[in-house]
Amino acid sequence: MQEEGLILRKEVAKLAGVSEATVSRVMNGARPVREATRRKVLEAAERLGYVPSALAQQFARKRSGNIGVIVPYVPKVRLFSTYYFSEILSGIGEAAQQRGYDMLLMFRSPYEARDYERLYRTRKVDACVMLGSQDTPGELEALARLAEADHPFVLVNQRFDGAPFGTVEADHEQGGYEATRHLLGRGCRRIALLNGPLVYSNSADRLTGYRRALAEAGLPADPGLCYAGNYSRTSGAAAAPALAEAIAQGRVDGVFAANDRMAIGLLQGLRERGLLPGADVALIGYDDSEAARLTEPQLSSVAVPFHALGVRAAQRLLGRTADGSPADDASPVLVEKLPVQLVARASSLTYTPSV
Amino acid sequence: MQEEGLILRKEVAKLAGVSEATVSRVMNGARPVREATRRKVLEAAERLGYVPSALAQQFARKRSGNIGVIVPYVPKVRLFSTYYFSEILSGIGEAAQQRGYDMLLMFRSPYEARDYERLYRTRKVDACVMLGSQDTPGELEALARLAEADHPFVLVNQRFDGAPFGTVEADHEQGGYEATRHLLGRGCRRIALLNGPLVYSNSADRLTGYRRALAEAGLPADPGLCYAGNYSRTSGAAAAPALAEAIAQGRVDGVFAANDRMAIGLLQGLRERGLLPGADVALIGYDDSEAARLTEPQLSSVAVPFHALGVRAAQRLLGRTADGSPADDASPVLVEKLPVQLVARASSLTYTPSV
DNA sequence: TGCGAAAATGAACGCGTGTACATCATGGGA
DNA sequence: TCCCATGATGTACACGCGTTCATTTTCGCA
Known part of the structure; x- marks a missing residue:
């Protein structure tokens, strides 16, 4: 029962027996409109299938919505x-x-x-x-x-x-702090950080949290324990050779990766070299993405309320x-x-x- | 050197010494405009920092873009x-x-x-x-x-x-066919299908491909080998008990899951029951998502050109x-x-x- | 040089809505 | 009953652009 073509405000006004301005007021819920008029207009609009043009509205309001x-x-x-x-x-x-x-x-x-x-x-x-x-x-x-x-x-x-x-962010310093504290709590004493680029403030924040946790525990922040990735799985895997050696030599017993993708890349790289996170080293990622539940062993992580x-x-x-x-x-x-x-x-x- | 407020077409026209219509033509690349005029207008627009209002354009063109x-x-x-x-x-x-x-x-x-x-x-x-x-x-x-x-x-x-x-889709029947053929090629003879809801045509297509491959191989399409999931990891895991039993009893030697998430859920569920895909059963997923590379063992899959x-x-x-x-x-x-x-x-x- | 056609430009208007302002209806208090 | 305040409605216009049509300019050719 739809009319052909576009229905304009004018036609609704005519059918309802009011002016276009009144139709506009009703459609926008503007203040002074009698209830009876309101119903008349709404009914007419309904019957004709009138829908205001968003384009014209945006233009008139100077807002795109x-x-x-x-x-x-x-x-x-x-x-x-x-x-x-x-x-x-x-x-x-x-x-x-x-x-x-x-x-x-x-x-x-x-x-x-x-x-x-x-x-x-x-x-x-x-x-x-x-x-x-x-x-x-x-x-x-x-x-x-x-x-x-x-x-x-x-x-x-x-x-x-x-x-x-204006910024809305997760408390990444706290995240870095807690991840590191967790590893400390597991008994780790030589904790490496596989971080992302510092052009992202959240990378820097995690680093700060990591250092704070180490300092509180009375441990030195060895720059040699910081590895640079770019948040890709590949970059995590790329860190595997160096970290595998460090772990084998007892220079590293825990790794905090700044996101899950790098953590997973690292996990796979370590396993290829015969080292299993959870057994030979403690590993924690960041983001708590779905993927953290897919690995073997499953990956510890820090959940970020992205939504x-x-x-x-x-x-x-x-x-x-x-x-x-x-x-x-x-x-x-x-x-x-x-x-x-x-x-x-x-x-x-x-x-x-x-x- | 930006002007305050909004710059209108009128001001550009004045500065360039032409009419508004000409400015409009230049901005839209409309046909008959002398090169000299064109440059004049563009220069004026540049100087004033004129940018046409997308809202007004959309309104005039009756297209939102x-x-x-x-x-x-x-x-x-x-x-x-x-x-x-x-x-x-x-x-x-x-x-x-x-x-x-x-x-x-x-x-x-x-x-x-x-x-x-x-x-x-x-x-x-x-x-x-x-x-x-x-x-x-x-x-x-x-x-x-x-x-x-x-x-x-x-x-x-x-x-x-x-x-x-109008539809743009991947050839999911072919995908189902090839996945099943692959399992057949690995020596499987009792291939289960863990499918998604049939309200999605791609589910139905994969089923068709699966059946075609079985038929070509002279194998019966046993309805008892079709398991129903909903494309979630959870639903894949939910199928694990029944499938584990079937595998243990030799009633199933290969599984084709209609997407990776279900395949991974199933993989985890099977492992919990002591069965390892790749060793005790052949498993293939669908979509070739990133996650397929994260599992252990890595998951065979069918790549869909989503992009x-x-x-x-x-x-x-x-x-x-x-x-x-x-x-x-x-x-x-x-x-x-x-x-x-x-x-x-x-x-x-x-x-x-x-x- | 003159003329006509084509190219280039200008003038004017419409697009469909929101809204300021004018106008009209209503109702309560004196 | 009259008047005014207030609420309800109508009128008129602006918003900034695209575009048609009339007008002016340019240019090739005789």
Whole structure:
């Protein structure tokens, strides 16, 4: 029983016997409208199958109703296809949908200049969530320009110390601290750190937590125990030869890998060399991705509330939902930290130091 | 050196000493514009930092420039966070970006009615890619209505036989066939199928391929060898008790799981019962996700070109890029099938039948 | 040099909505 | 009963662009 073509506000107004302005008020729930009129209009709209043009609404309101999500993208290595981003995206989408916003997904090419500002000036997005941002001079400048132009955005899991950018992150220093404490608790005394690039603040945070735990335990922070990866499984495997030797020689008895992918790469590399995490060394990863449950032995890890990070990021940008408490959406702390949780599994639990 | 506020076309026109229409033509690359004029306008636009309002453009053109991507979403089980969807999304995003389109990501709640049509009528999207669609009466009807209203969409990895919907899928029948053939080639004669729900056409396709391979080998298709899962790891683990018994009793010597997650769940469940795929039974999964390389033994699988599926889906909706061959974007076959590829690993390769 | 056709440009308008302002109806208090 | 405040509705216009059509300019050719 649908009419052909597009139904305009004008036709609804005619059928309902009111003016277009009244139709507009009813559709938007604007204040002064008599209940009887309201019903008349709604019925007419229903009968005709009228749906306001989102395009015209956006134009008139000067708001797109879109929240942009910037995702890092490297053509060959599809970084995007990771647990990490998927979970955050779900969270953002959930929060955005509740507020009537749509999610515009955009890939950030590392090659071309990042013209974030253009997104706002063309009005394609009203606000942005930045994922996988790196602490580089170029990025800092681009973000500073955004902030200066008063374009709302929030960084997830990336902090720019000294720059007043809104951030929602997990408490990665605490995560690094607890992971290291856990290994210490298992009896480890020579704990290696397989970290990611320090352009990510979360890498630096984990390092800080790691050092703090060692210091508290009265252990030296040997720079020789820090290995550099890039968060890929391959880079974890690449660290295996050196670490295998260190373990065999008793120079390392525990390893904290800064994410699960590297931990798993390392696990596989060690096994190829006859060393089994959980027996010959204690190993703990980070992120508590699905993969942590797939390995043999299962991988200890630090759970990061990715979904919640996405929800919070969107909430901060869009304000809380109508029925939510309106308390802290104004301007909470600039940098918000969500707690992480250690998840102990066999890769560290079954290890007992030889000494 | 940026101007304050928004710069309008009018100001560019004034600075360049031309009319607004000419500015519009230059910005859109419309045909009759003298080169000198063109440069003048571009220079003026550059100086003022003029950027056309995407909102106004969309409104005037009656096109949003957005390609919608419908993703299934179940609040608790975040189906979305899988290799599968991430890869396809990357592909769609890549193709869309090349054509100047943006990606609008939308979650389909299984609870609320699927009002796809509204997306088009509000002009939020110009076209849609449907992921994880199910062959149910409600879905069929919703899609039929879209097709009737001439709203462009493409299904990925889901075919509605008998309905004239555009589809881009992998050749899952061939995949099921080759997976089964591979197990046969390893000497298996009693091959079980751990399949997913048949509301997904790809489940049905794999079943067909499985049966064809068995028939070609002169083996009966024993319905008792078909186990029902739901593509989750849990459901794979749930099949472990029954399959372990069947394997122990010699009633099963090979298992084809319809995706990697179930295969891995099964692998873990079997190991808990003292049975090791690769030694006591041959196992092959499907999708060739990253996880297939994480297990011990590593999991044989069938690689699906998820990224390419996404690219093709977007290409069919948006037409080929300017420099691409314009041949087949008009109306290729309605259902397009991309080839899959078998990837043999230890879970099937190291198995040798006892008899 | 002149002329006509084609190319280049300008003027004007429509797109469908939100909204400020004007107008009208309603109702309570004197 | 009258008046005014208030609530309800209608009128008119702006939003910034694309685009049609009229107008002007350019240029090839006689």
